[in-house]
Amino acid sequence: MKRRDFVRNMSIAGAGMGLVTPYKIFAQHAPAAKVRLGIIGVGLRGQNHLHNALQRDDVDVVAICDIDPYMLQSARDIITKSGKPMPKVFTGDPHAYRKLLEEKDLQGILIATPWEWHTPMVLDSLAAGVKYVATEVVLGITLQDHWDVVKAAEYHKANVMMLENVCYRQDVMAILQMVRQGLFGELFHMQAGYQHDLRGIKLNDGKPGGGVGVEFGEKAFSEARWRTNHSVHRNADLYPTHGIGPVAEMLNINYGNRFVSLSSFSSKSRGMHEYIVKHGGENHPNAKVKFKLGDMVTTQIKTANEETILLQLDTSSPRPYSLGFRVQGTKGIWMDVNHSIYLEGVSTSSDEWEEAKPYLEKYDHPLWKKYAKDALGAGHGGMDFFVLRAFVEAIKQQTPTPMDVYDAAAWSSITPLSEMSLELGSQTVEFPDFTGGQWMYRENRFE
Amino acid sequence: MKRRDFVRNMSIAGAGMGLVTPYKIFAQHAPAAKVRLGIIGVGLRGQNHLHNALQRDDVDVVAICDIDPYMLQSARDIITKSGKPMPKVFTGDPHAYRKLLEEKDLQGILIATPWEWHTPMVLDSLAAGVKYVATEVVLGITLQDHWDVVKAAEYHKANVMMLENVCYRQDVMAILQMVRQGLFGELFHMQAGYQHDLRGIKLNDGKPGGGVGVEFGEKAFSEARWRTNHSVHRNADLYPTHGIGPVAEMLNINYGNRFVSLSSFSSKSRGMHEYIVKHGGENHPNAKVKFKLGDMVTTQIKTANEETILLQLDTSSPRPYSLGFRVQGTKGIWMDVNHSIYLEGVSTSSDEWEEAKPYLEKYDHPLWKKYAKDALGAGHGGMDFFVLRAFVEAIKQQTPTPMDVYDAAAWSSITPLSEMSLELGSQTVEFPDFTGGQWMYRENRFE
Numbered sequence: 061m062k063r064r065d066f067v068r069n070m071s072i073a074g075a076g077m078g079l080v081t082p083y084k085i086f087a088q089h090a091p092a093a094k095v096r097l098g099i100i101g102v103g104l105r106g107q108n109h110l111h112n113a114l115q116r117d118d119v120d121v122v123a124i125c126d127i128d129p130y131m132l133q134s135a136r137d138i139i140t141k142s143g144k145p146m147p148k149v150f151t152g153d154p155h156a157y158r159k160l161l162e163e164k165d166l167q168g169i170l171i172a173t174p175w176e177w178h179t180p181m182v183l184d185s186l187a188a189g190v191k192y193v194a195t196e197v198v199l200g201i202t203l204q205d206h207w208d209v210v211k212a213a214e215y216h217k218a219n220v221m222m223l224e225n226v227c228y229r230q231d232v233m234a235i236l237q238m239v240r241q242g243l244f245g246e247l248f249h250m251q252a253g254y255q256h257d258l259r260g261i262k263l264n265d266g267k268p269g270g271g272v273g274v275e276f277g278e279k280a281f282s283e284a285r286w287r288t289n290h291s292v293h294r295n296a297d298l299y300p301t302h303g304i305g306p307v308a309e310m311l312n313i314n315y316g317n318r319f320v321s322l323s324s325f326s327s328k329s330r331g332m333h334e335y336i337v338k339h340g341g342e343n344h345p346n347a348k349v350k351f352k353l354g355d356m357v358t359t360q361i362k363t364a365n366e367e368t369i370l371l372q373l374d375t376s377s378p379r380p381y382s383l384g385f386r387v388q389g390t391k392g393i394w395m396d397v398n399h400s401i402y403l404e405g406v407s408t409s410s411d412e413w414e415e416a417k418p419y420l421e422k423y424d425h426p427l428w429k430k431y432a433k434d435a436l437g438a439g440h441g442g443m444d445f446f447v448l449r450a451f452v453e454a455i456k457q458q459t460p461t462p463m464d465v466y467d468a469a470a471w472s473s474i475t476p477l478s479e480m481s482l483e484l485g486s487q488t489v490e491f492p493d494f495t496g497g498q499w500m501y502r503e504n505r506f507e
Numbered sequence: 508m509k510r511r512d513f514v515r516n517m518s519i520a521g522a523g524m525g526l527v528t529p530y531k532i533f534a535q536h537a538p539a540a541k542v543r544l545g546i547i548g549v550g551l552r553g554q555n556h557l558h559n560a561l562q563r564d565d566v567d568v569v570a571i572c573d574i575d576p577y578m579l580q581s582a583r584d585i586i587t588k589s590g591k592p593m594p595k596v597f598t599g600d601p602h603a604y605r606k607l608l609e610e611k612d613l614q615g616i617l618i619a620t621p622w623e624w625h626t627p628m629v630l631d632s633l634a635a636g637v638k639y640v641a642t643e644v645v646l647g648i649t650l651q652d653h654w655d656v657v658k659a660a661e662y663h664k665a666n667v668m669m670l671e672n673v674c675y676r677q678d679v680m681a682i683l684q685m686v687r688q689g690l691f692g693e694l695f696h697m698q699a700g701y702q703h704d705l706r707g708i709k710l711n712d713g714k715p716g717g718g719v720g721v722e723f724g725e726k727a728f729s730e731a732r733w734r735t736n737h738s739v740h741r742n743a744d745l746y747p748t749h750g751i752g753p754v755a756e757m758l759n760i761n762y763g764n765r766f767v768s769l770s771s772f773s774s775k776s777r778g779m780h781e782y783i784v785k786h787g788g789e790n791h792p793n794a795k796v797k798f799k800l801g802d803m804v805t806t807q808i809k810t811a812n813e814e815t816i817l818l819q820l821d822t823s824s825p826r827p828y829s830l831g832f833r834v835q836g837t838k839g840i841w842m843d844v845n846h847s848i849y850l851e852g853v854s855t856s857s858d859e860w861e862e863a864k865p866y867l868e869k870y871d872h873p874l875w876k877k878y879a880k881d882a883l884g885a886g887h888g889g890m891d892f893f894v895l896r897a898f899v900e901a902i903k904q905q906t907p908t909p910m911d912v913y914d915a916a917a918w919s920s921i922t923p924l925s926e927m928s929l930e931l932g933s934q935t936v937e938f939p940d941f942t943g944g945q946w947m948y949r950e951n952r953f954e
Contacts, residue, residue, distance in 0.1 A: 245781075248774040248824070249803035257858060323770050323933055327695040328813035330837050334692075356696035356815050356835065358807060362933065366775035368803055370817075377695070378851035379840045380860045388803065390777050393826045398845040404825035411704060413827045486770060486809065488933045 095455045096167045098123040098147075100157045100181055102135035104282050105196055106172035108439045109223075110135055112448050113170075114142040115438075119452055122166070125150035125157045130268060157181060161188035168192040168455050170223075170448075174286040179205040182220055183212050191218045192461070194451045197301040198222075198472035203492065206469040206476075210494045213465040221451055221461035222468035224305035226383065227506065228446035230432075231416070232306040233425035235387055235394055236506075239310045241423075243403060245391030247311060252303030253372035253384045259335045262288040262375075263346075274340030274347075291353040295326050296479035297373045298353065301471045303383055305463070307369055310387060314466045314495055315504035317365045323488040324478040326354030331376030351376070359478050364499075371474070394419075427507055450507070462506045469494040542902045543614045545570040545594075547604045547628055549582035551729050552643060553619035555886045556670075557582055559895050560617075561589040562885075566899055569613070572597035572604045577715060604628060608635035615639040615902050617670075617895075621733035626652040629667055630659050638665045639908070641898045644748040645669070645919035650939065653916040653923075657941045660912040668898055668908035669915035671752035673830065674953065675893035677879075678863070679753040680872035682834055682841055683953075686757045688870075690850060692838030694758060699750030700819030700831045706782045709735040709822075710793075721787030721794075738800040742773050743926035744820045745800065748918045750830055752910070754816055757834060761913045761942055762951035764812045770935040771925040773801030778823030798823070806925050811946075818921070874954055897954075909953045916941040 095118060102110055102124050113119045121139070124147050126132045132151055139146055150160040154177075161169070161184055169185040171178055171194065179200040185193045186209075199222055200206050213220045226232060238244060262284055265273025270281040276288035290298050311317055332351040336344060355376045361369040372384060385396040392403035400413035407414050427446060428435070435442030454461040473492065481489050493499065542565060549557055549571050560566045568586070571594050573579045579598055586593055597607040601624075608616070608631055616632040618625055618641065626647040632640045633656075646669055647653050660667045673679060685691060709731055712720025717728040723735035737745050758764055779798040783791060802823045808816040819831060832843040839850035847860035854861050874893060875882070882889030901908040920939065928936050940946065 246775075246777055248777060248801075249805075249821075321933065323772070323807070323935065325770070325807040325809055325815045327815040328693075330693055330695060334837055354695075354813075354815075355837070358696075358815055358817055360770070360772040360805060360807065360933070362772055366801075368772045368774040368801075368805055370805055374696075374835075377835070377837055377840075378849065379835070380847075380849050380858050388821075388824070388826070390781055390802070390824055393824075395844065397842065400827075402825065402827050411827050486768065486807070486935045488770065488935070 093118075095119045095452050096122045096165055097452075098125075098160055098163060098166050098169050100125045100160060100169060100171045101173035101177075101196075102126045103128065103131045103172065106170075107131070107135055107138055108444060109170055109172055109448060111138055111142075112438050112444055114139065114144050116448075116452065118456060121147045123148045123150065123160045123163050125160045127151055127154055127156065158184055161185055161190070166190050168194065168451065170451070171195040175290065176201055176286070179209055182209050186212045186216045186218050186220070189216075191216070192221070192451065192455045193218065194221045194223050194461075195468070196223050198299070198475060199468040200472060201476065203473060203476045206473045206494065207492070210465055210469050219454065219461045220465040220468060221454070221463055222301065222472065223447050223451070224301050224463060224471065225440055225443035225447040226302040227305045227309055227463065228427075228443045228450075229306070230424070230428050230442065231396065231420050232385070233428060233507070234420040234423040235385075236306070236310055237423040237425055238394075238419065239387065239389075243392065243406070244387060244389030244394070247367055247387065247389040249368050249370075249386070249388040250307045250311065251370040251372075251384055251386035252307050253370075253374065254299045254302050255372060255374040255379060255382045255384055257377065257379055257381070258375040259331060259377075262291060262332065263335060263339075272339060274336040274344055276346070291332060291351050291376070292349060293352055294479060295352045295354055295357070295482050296475050297324060297357050297359045297371055298475055299373055299375070300359070300371055300474040300478070303371050303385075304369070304471045304474060306385065308467065308471060309504070309506045311363060311365070311367055311369075312504050313363065314470055314499045315502045316500065317363050318493060318495070318499045319470055319474075319491040320362050320364050321488050321490055322359060322361045322474065322477050322481060323486055324357055324359040324481040325486050326358075326482050327356040329354050329376070331355045335376075357478065357482075359474065359481075361474070425507070460505060466495045466499075466502075540565075542566045542899050543569045543612055544617060544899075545572070545607055545610060545613050545615070546617045546619065547572045547607060548618060548620035548624075548643075549573045550575065550578045550619065553617075554578070554582055554585055555891060556617055556619055556895060558585055558589075559885050559891055561586065561591050563895075563899065565903060568594045570595045570597060570607045570610050572607045574598055574601060574603065605631055608632055608637070613637050615641065615898065617898070618642040622737065623648055623733070626656055629656050633659045633663045633665050633667070636663075638663070639668070639898065639902045640665065641668045641670050641908075642915070643670050645746070645922060646915040647919060648923065650920060650923045653920045653941065654939070657912050657916050666901065666908045667912040667915060668901070668910055669748065669919065670894050670898070671748050671910060671918065672887055672890035672894040673749040674752045674756055674910065675874075675890045675897075676753070677871070677875050677889065678843065678867050679832070680875060680954070681867040681870040682832075683753070683757055684870040684872055685841075685866065686834065686836075690839065690853070691834060691836030691841070694814055694834065694836040696815050696817075696833070696835040697754045697758065698817040698819075698831055698833035699754050700817075700821065701746045701749050702819060702821040702826060702829045702831055704824065704826055704828070705822040706778060706824075709738060709779065710782060710786075719786060721783040721791055723793070738779060738798050738823070739796060740799055741926060742799045742801055742804070742929050743922050744771060744804050744806045744818055745922055746820055746822070747806070747818055747921040747925070750818050750832075751816070751918045751921060753832065755914065755918060756951070756953045758810060758812070758814055758816075759951050760810065761917055761946045762949045763947065764810050764814075765940060765942070765946045766917055766938040767809050767811050768935050768937055769806060769808050769921065769924050769928060770933055771804055771806040771928040772933050773805075773929050774803040776801050776823070778802045782823075804925065804929075806921065806928075808921070872954065907952060913942045913946075913949075
């Protein structure tokens with residue numbers, strides 16, 4: 061059965077199912093042999109996914125698209141080196157990806173472009189009839205973006221998965237196992253964030269590879285071409301998903317639980333300016349740029365099940381990398397910053413931290429036990445292997461993706477809500493319910 | 508000159524001084540030989556201060572007061588053992604302390620009673636003419652309590668010092684030195700809190716010493732007699748000062764800076780109930796008690812100088828003790844939970860934590876260098892020695908206390924403000940300015 065016939069059948073089969081989420085109709089179909097994948101955006105992040113896709117025997121990369129000749133050439137080199145056939149290449153203007161979407165029999169689209177392009181590209185992919193769309197984080201910019209994608213995915217009965225790789229981090233998956241086995245008791249508080257000194261990413265010298273410099277926008281290389289403008293113009297938790305994804309899985313957000321309200325506080329903004337002055341001098345034009353993003357944005361979230369979640373964005377000052385995970389329940393606590401755990405009645409010394417490592421090894425997730433060797437070369441400590449695998453497997457099995465459009469919308473809506481809270485003087489604002497009440501009935505399908 | 512004459516002279520001298528803080532008039536007076544100290548409340552905490560006061564050559568404990576015969580006897584034993592003369596003992600009813608305040612020539616009063624007694628006892632001490640009043644944390648219960656004490660201290664031109672001992676913790680004082688020397692650059696974010704499993708303190712078997720049990724209120728021993736009721740009836744950061752004190756000193760709160768707004772989030776409440784069921788069974792009457800205090804209360808504060816402060820209260824679940832300090836500036840970061848520090852251009856490995864210990868040793872505070880030996884037996888790792896010493900030295904020198912009534916009010920007002928925020932669904936609420944605008948002009952006198 062060809063994809064388009066299959067899609068038509070699905071639409072008929074799904075028509076009378078009312079509130080049932082569209083993916084349920086996929087289950088009985090036989091696995092496809094090879095997944096025909098198109099990749100929109102082959103900058104540094106897209107090249108990473110491209111490389112991982114080329115390693116897989118069950119994927120044919122049939123089309124790629126980018127507007128940057130340098131990045132396209134790097135992508136071609138990666139493909140040539142892999143020995144796989146060269147896909148069709150689309151380029152020329154920012155909407156060249158629409159030509160790519162006219163390709164027949166595309167089974168999956170993977171999007172790795174600047175944040176502001178995710179929503180339009182997902183929407184166009186869905187409109188073109190693609191039933192599996194994966195996008196890099198975040199899903200959209202505004203709250204309306206998130207609603208648009210949710211409604212389009214529902215209308216087209218298609219899967220939209222955000223490629224939140226940290227959900228597959230080895231320690232995070234082990235802790236998820238422990239949470240599900242009740243070792244922490246009933247969870248009541250979680251912490252996470254994105255604490256990563258990005259000054260050298262958001263600012264560089266514009267040369268290929270991005271050496272030390274103070275350029276951003278058109279004069280810069282890679283992410284600094286677009287990402288930095290968000291720090292200039294917006295104050296918000298701009299990058300919540302690496303932290304919230306794993307937390308949401310542990311708390312079953314959208315699966316019997318949901319985010320209810322949020323408040324953000326932001327500090328002064330100093331780091332980016334000081335970095336520019338230090339490396340470019342006071343007279344560099346960028347020394348006049350005012351960065352709206354506070355050096356620390358801390359967000360609190362309350363859930364329907366009365367857990368509290370603390371998220372921190374800390375990307376403009378010198379500090380060692382840490383996502384700052386903390387999982388706390390009535391029976392114990394894990395923190396990643398001190399690599400420690402404490403479980404009442406289990407830990408040998410009362411009221412004293414012990415090394416988390418033995419627990420992480422004992423509760424290593426079956427997926428990691430099975431695929432650790434394949435994963436380790438894939439980037440970001442193996443997480444990238446697993447997140448791509450999850451997307452590809454869902455296509456092959458014609459099952460829903462383990463993280464779906466509601467997850468993507470809930471997680472990445474933290475950014476516009478945080479922005480709103482800060483604009484209102486840190487007032488507490490309400491989360492929309494993208495599931496339309498279905499969160500009460502849905503079951504968590506994450507591994 | 509006798510104390511009452513001295514007070515009268517002060518009142519005259521101070522009359523024309525307008526907004527100048529009352530303590531400025533003390534400076535030229537000669538040091539007193541021995542400080543005549545009265546102690547109200549000789550429960551476990553008061554006995555600790557009593558013991559430390561008896562160790563000092565410059566203090567005469569001339570009066571003590573308590574209503575609990577067991578605690579009074581313990582206090583008498585401590586005094587007998589010290590070889591010092593027995594002070595006058597006041598007891599009999601909850602207002603017996605007013606008789607103590609009629610004693611002549613009291614130079615200082617130290618209050619270590621249940622929280623709800625601090626404000627009336629401070630106010631009565633001031634009304635009795637005592638010019639140096641120290642109280643255990645917190646200063647009061649309601650916002651009005653805090654205003655009342657501030658206004659009374661101003662009216663009587665007297666010093667009210669909250670005995671916040673953590674301001675004198677050895678690592679905290681070393682970090683304060685580093686902050687003042689600019690090693691962290693410009694501060695923008697701070698964290699602290701009170702993360703201490705108090706289940707075995709808030710609940711016990713009621714026997715002297717307080718063994719494992721599930722009683723609180725009249726049937727319980729020591730703190731559980733009164734402290735636990737605050738967890739039953741109130742949801743708030745009930746115990747903010749150990750965390751906020753050191754942070755406030757580093758950020759110069761009330762000295763060119765002030766707290767502006769606050770928001771608190773609270774999790775579900777499970778820990779206390781589960782502990783009661785575990786140790787007392789489901790049929791114990793206390794298993795029916797509903798504890799209003801969330802197992803995690805997280806509070807965000809914004810300052811006038813645009814720093815953010817995060818405070819956590821986590822006292823009802825199993826976890827290793829940690830005040831969770833984090834000091835972060837444009838040049839580096841310290842965290843106590845992982846005993847680590849990172850300073851840009853100073854730390855040897857880029858983007859990697861290093862042990863804090865060598866820095867803490869290098870920047871050890873002069874006070875600690877001088878008094879470490881005297882301090883170490885004093886309780887709470889030596890902090891208690893320093894906080895009592897500060898109070899006594901201020902009396903001897905007739906100088907203002909290093910932490911004053913405005914500090915006490917600002918720090919402990921976090922509790923009623925947090926309570927208000929939670930009652931309003933985590934809305935962000937404003938801090939009062941207890942200094943009446945003087946925070947812009949005042950200079951930090953902390954060591």
